Amino acid sequence: MVTYEFNRESRLLTPGQFQTVFSKPMRFGSHHITVLITPNSEKTNRLGLAIAKKRVKLAVQRNRIKRQIRESFRLNQHNLPGIDMVIMVKSGTDKLDNQEIRQQLEKIWRKIIQRHK
């Protein structure tokens, strides 16, 4: 089933949900982005974002990065197995443009899919 939807069910909402991801994660990442994942019991994938003000100073840049990540997640979620993930960001990410962020994320998705086959 191919879906491009992204509503509240495909997000992490409470501190409890975030804690379960942080407690026993598998790590993936690139130079600028780190992804923590744990398998979940539901069928859908769920996304949580943790973009610190310390890493990206300006609100405009933080919003831009979040939107790029969500967009990429939205378009690729049908390929992923049922997992919860938290995406974190390192300093310097605000200097990348949208194209580069997209490419890095797609590499990470491919890695995750290979690992779970």
Added chain:
RNA sequence: CGAGUUGACCAGACAAUCGCUGCUUUAUCGUUGUAUUUUGAAUUUCGGUUCUUAAUAGACAGAUAGGGGGGAGGAAAGUCCGGGCUCCAAUGAGCAGGGUGCCAGGUAACGCCUGGGCGGCGCAAGCCGACGACAAGUGCAGCAGAGAGAAGACCGCCGAUGGCUAUCUUUCACUUAUUUAUAGGUGAUAAAGCACAGGUAAGGCUGAAAGGGUGCGGUAAGAGCGCACCGGAUUGCUGGUAACAGUAAUUGCAGGGUAAACUCCACUCGGAGCAAGACCAAAUAGGGUUUCAUUACUUUCAAUAGUAUACGCGUGGCUCGCGCGGAAACCGGGUAGGUUGCUUGAGCCUUAGAGCGAUUUAAGGCCUAGACGAAUGAUUGUCACUUCUUUCGAGGAGAUACAAAACCCGGCUUAUAGUGUCAACUCACACA
């Protein structure tokens, strides 16, 4: 046409596809309570009341699918001020403390805005200014300098007045020599000399700052010592609501600087903040009623009865004031989470009136984000813009400036591409 000044405005546009989030509407499903009718039962003072079954109506919230329509800013920012709103018993009294500071007006209010005054800058249009009082009191001013606050005499100037000096020079008297005159001697004199007393505040020196400025007269030298002009002070008059301005008379002139030093004067401010607060509500400590007890005093056989609330705590710094208080039994309360507060407001637009203006009055119209691990996006195409290349046909590059709501408004400050658009005004040059 060039150089400027001020004010207002914009914040890339359009289309397609895939998404996010509120609102609205249609259909289907589901839900509980309400109204009417209805089935059965209980009770009955035979009017009804309570429970229950089904149908219909409309309502509410939810799910799914479809349609419609809305969705970041001029600064949303910094959090520098002010107000609404909420709680703190009523926000009450006094002290302390803070803020503001030319005058008048505007406003819900302000440290904001408007107009005016004064001072400074600019040829000008205009711009800038924490701009009350040091003549109420207290304090501060290193080093340097003679002297730093009713100042002082280092250099300098003078030495009129008083003092000192007779070697020289001035004048006079007596006397000796010779020739009337000259030369010598003796004595006096203080003109001259000295700079001892003293005078002086022109000049020099020091410093950020030295007790009105310039000129003339005057004087021993000088000096507001005298005069003229400028400046100041006091008093009056005129204009102005006022700040202030103008003017007349009087006064020789005055203790300067610093209040973003304490302070004084005038006005003003209670504290905390939507993580305020309210409601629904798992778990655990705490709250109301009854009984018992605590500290001090009085009383009593007795904690028997009575009085007080010392003491501690409380959302502002203190005082007054105000509220609360320990144990057992019973009853009941509210953190996680959710809902609300939450967007109709000192609102915006148009027209007309008042006012120099800020602003305000009236009429008509409009509804313009309400999210919460936090939406407002992505891709593609066309056009516009900037920039690069150019065979002048075109082609390439660009997250297009600064930056994103978090209870809401009024300001201030700071950041801003497009040498952006429009209007008014000033100066210079040229032409008519």
Added chain:
RNA sequence: CGGUCGUUAGCUCAUUUGGUAGAGCAGUUGGCAUUUAACCAAUUUGUCGAAGGUUCAAAUCCUUCACGACCGA
């Protein structure tokens, strides 16, 4: 979102009501010593976070900005 603090030498900190900025450690040089350490002596160190203002004079007083830290679910 709201509230409260801080910024001085390479490092850790002083500097009290304005008068020309210090201490310790570190560094450099010399002495002692075969050398190092230790010890002794000398010495170098600053746009007082930035920019304006008040004042004769500002690290200090005032204003605006920058950066950093902490507190309130």
